[in-house]
Amino acid sequence: VGCGSGILSIIAAKLGAADIQAIDIDPDSIAATIENSERNKVAPFISSSTKPLSKIDQTFDLVVANILSHILLDLSVDLARCVSPEGQLLLSGILQDKAADISFRFQKHGLLLERQMEEGQWVAQVWRRTP
Numbered sequence: 001v002g003c004g005s006g007i008l009s010i011i012a013a014k015l016g017a018a019d020i021q022a023i024d025i026d027p028d029s030i031a032a033t034i035e036n037s038e039r040n041k042v043a044p045f046i047s048s049s050t051k052p053l054s055k056i057d058q059t060f061d062l063v064v065a066n067i068l069s070h071i072l073l074d075l076s077v078d079l080a081r082c083v084s085p086e087g088q089l090l091l092s093g094i095l096q097d098k099a100a101d102i103s104f105r106f107q108k109h110g111l112l113l114e115r116q117m118e119e120g121q122w123v124a125q126v127w128r129r130t131p
């Protein structure tokens with residue numbers, strides 16, 4: 001979610017993921033993701049679109065979003081909804097002073113915080129859908 005250049009989708013494909021949906025609100029990001037996935041020979045595994053997260057009706061074993069905290073909060077219902085049972089949600093782009101707000105919100109959506117990593121002022125969190 002928020003695929004940007006497609007780097008996370010490309011890495012996922014190179015690590016063996018075979019059904020990757022890369023979405024972004026910016027058409028230029030979609031174009032970059034397509035170009036970069038072709039350049040890295042993983043295009044068959046990645047579908048890219050500007051389809052809103054709210055319109056995606058699938059669940060996924062892994063959902064990744066590297067977006068600023070206020071956007072993660074705005075998308076929290078749909079991000080949580082897209083995580084399959086026992087699936088994981090990886091959130092990054094969180095400033096340290098917003099991590100508690102993110103944790104509070106995502107716990108309300110039936111997710112369990114498994115791990116939090118910090119580097120400087122930035123935080124990444126790994127969540128799991130609880131059965």
